[in-house]
Amino acid sequence: SQQGEEDPQALSIQEGENATMNCSYKTSINNLQWYRQNSGRGLVHLILIRSNEREKHSGRLRVTLDTSKKSSSLLITASRAADTASYFCATDARETSGSRLTFGEGTQLTVNP
């Protein structure tokens, strides 16, 4: 399996609802990041959480990290139609520190108006 597996693969919700996406990884990490990608575009950095942090907030985003379970979750509260995009987690693995980020498979979020 690939470092940074996400679930669900696709998520469809109504505007105003919360959206939760999960990411699991296999190796020890320095940090874990979440990125957003609109269709046919580049990625936009959303939030970074370090290995010694458990939770982080940024606006309507809430990220948690459980290093014992090697998993992270991204919560988007009060979703909007404009939040429709693909969301990727990316891990900076400790073993290869400074060499690359490994991206997960992504979750396609659709927020219906």
Added chain:
Amino acid sequence: GAVVSQHPSWVICKSGTSVKIECRSLDFQATTMFWYRQFPKQSLMLMATSNEGSKATYEQGVEKDKFLINHASLTLSTLTVTSAHPEDSSFYICSASPTGLYEKLFFGSGTQLSVL
């Protein structure tokens, strides 16, 4: 925030021709840039790490003679797909970090390559 510009946004070419994609950091210097490839509804696959003034580091399975990378300045890296074939059709994205660390990458808008 930092801006990474990538051109062209899309390109259609005939099989056997070469295509060059440019990636520029507009407001910061980037000693390292990254090139990714992405197939529809899939994740980003790192192709190579472009280092200013030195040879690029290619990921396993990526042909360096096929995908030529040149990082001649601190603000410009180019990816040339040589003798392109239909199987090279894909979405190519570059990224860079103002800090040189791998903590917050800024991405170009991507290039959709279609090889006929």
